[in-house]
Amino acid sequence: MNDDDRDGRVRLDKWLWAARFYKTRSLAAEDIGKGRIEVNGQPAKASRELREGDLITIRHPQQPRTVSVKGLSAVRGPAPAAQRLYEETAESLARRAQIAEQRRFGSEPAQTIEQGRPTKRDRRRLADWERWSASADAVRRERGQR
Incomplete structure (x- = not known):
């Protein structure tokens, strides 16, 4: 546990990496720089300090998510520990299920050729x-x- 954890704040890019949304911190910082991450409805910077209860919107091309911060960690641990750091909202889960269903029942790209x-x-x-x-x-x- 470092000073950031004791203080109750962790950088956004470190938290996204620790929560296993990104493989590396640099990939997380890159998406933050492109404006794909919002914290509490506002565009964020990689150095933004998170607190418990913040609402993060992650706009991945295939899987957009909205999660609520439940715990803070600047250390990347096993997947079960990472899943305890956040809780996905019900709307986000429903939207991801709808996107998956559309992909499943959508047209096959090879048939358009x-x-x-x-x-x-x-x-x-x-x-x-x-x-x-x-x-x-x-x-x-x-x-x-x-």
Whole structure:
């Protein structure tokens, strides 16, 4: 336990790292710098000191979350200990479940591709087309080939 913990305050980037929202503090600080993290509805800086009861909004592209700070720690521990540092709000849980359901029932990106990869036959036609010359085309016409 260091001075930050005893004082009841921890830097935001350290807490996000200790609560296992980010793999490194620098990744947490980068997202904070991009404005993806808000504390109590206001944009935050990495050096912002958290207190218990603060509401943090994390806007990950795939999993947006809103959590309430339940404990403070500047030390990264095991996952069960990290989960005790916060509590996710009911609205956040419902929104994440809705996003997961939309992803599950959404359209498959591969189905939007109309042509896809060329077949072997298509590749041969492309290769023939690239080697086209007037004389080769005349020979093909004489033979009845396309």
